Amino acid sequence: MIYGIGDLHFDFSKNKPMDIFGDNWIDHEEQIINNWKDKVNDEDLVLIPGDISWALRHNEAYFDLKRIHELPGKKVLIKGNHDYWWQSLNKLKAMELDSIEYIQNTAFQYKDYIISGTRGWYSKDSDNFTEDDEKVFRRELMRLRMSLSHIENQDKKRIVMLHYPPFNMDFSPNEFVFIMKEFGVDICIYGHLHSDGHKFAVEGNIEGIEFRCVSSDYINFSPKEL
DSSP, rough: OOEEEBOBBBBBOOOOOOOOGGGGGTTTTHHHHHHHHHOOOOOOOEEEESOBBSSSHHHHHHHHHHHHTTSSSSEEEEEEETTTTTHHHHHHHHTTTTTEEEOOOOOOEEEEEEEEOOOOOOOOTTTTTHHHHHHHHHHHHHHHHHHHHHHHTEEEEEEEEEESBOOOOSSOOOOHHHHHTTTOOEEEEOOOOOOOGGOOOOEEEEETTTEEEEEETTTTTTTEOO
């Protein structure tokens, strides 16, 4: 089985309580861990599209990543906008948490699936979108294309992980969707949206791609089967 859950917002230091987003976030880490153990088996795959740990440095994030490593299943991670600890792939792999794979201009093959992804960025019609945002947006498009190009096998199904929703403020698909369509992506999962932001979630089949929001609070802190 393949599952998705994003925005774990683990915090080993306990300095970043998430209940500012609502009472449903109280003890959210325990909710996620317990639900995970109830659903996921060792042979399963869990996709985590960003905002994994509040840590600022990779040696601090180790404690949160180790908790994820010790949970059942193989895990594939991409960077979110709060993952300041995310360093080079060499530094991430040096932690030797072998149940975790990191996607950074790369891809991961699992059974009949190829997993690609990148962080993404704010939509161009967002408030106060700047020239600097445009540069980041373009760079993320390039990274998505690199990830999708990393493994070329037309016989495999393709799943893309993004952190940011690949939609404009009017819910129309943006350039990230068009690149995914070009590569024949089957499923795209994303996170980032919390609390009132859930109203911006877009799901269903669009441009031939199945979209699903897997922010942890959107899916009641329980890994969602894809």
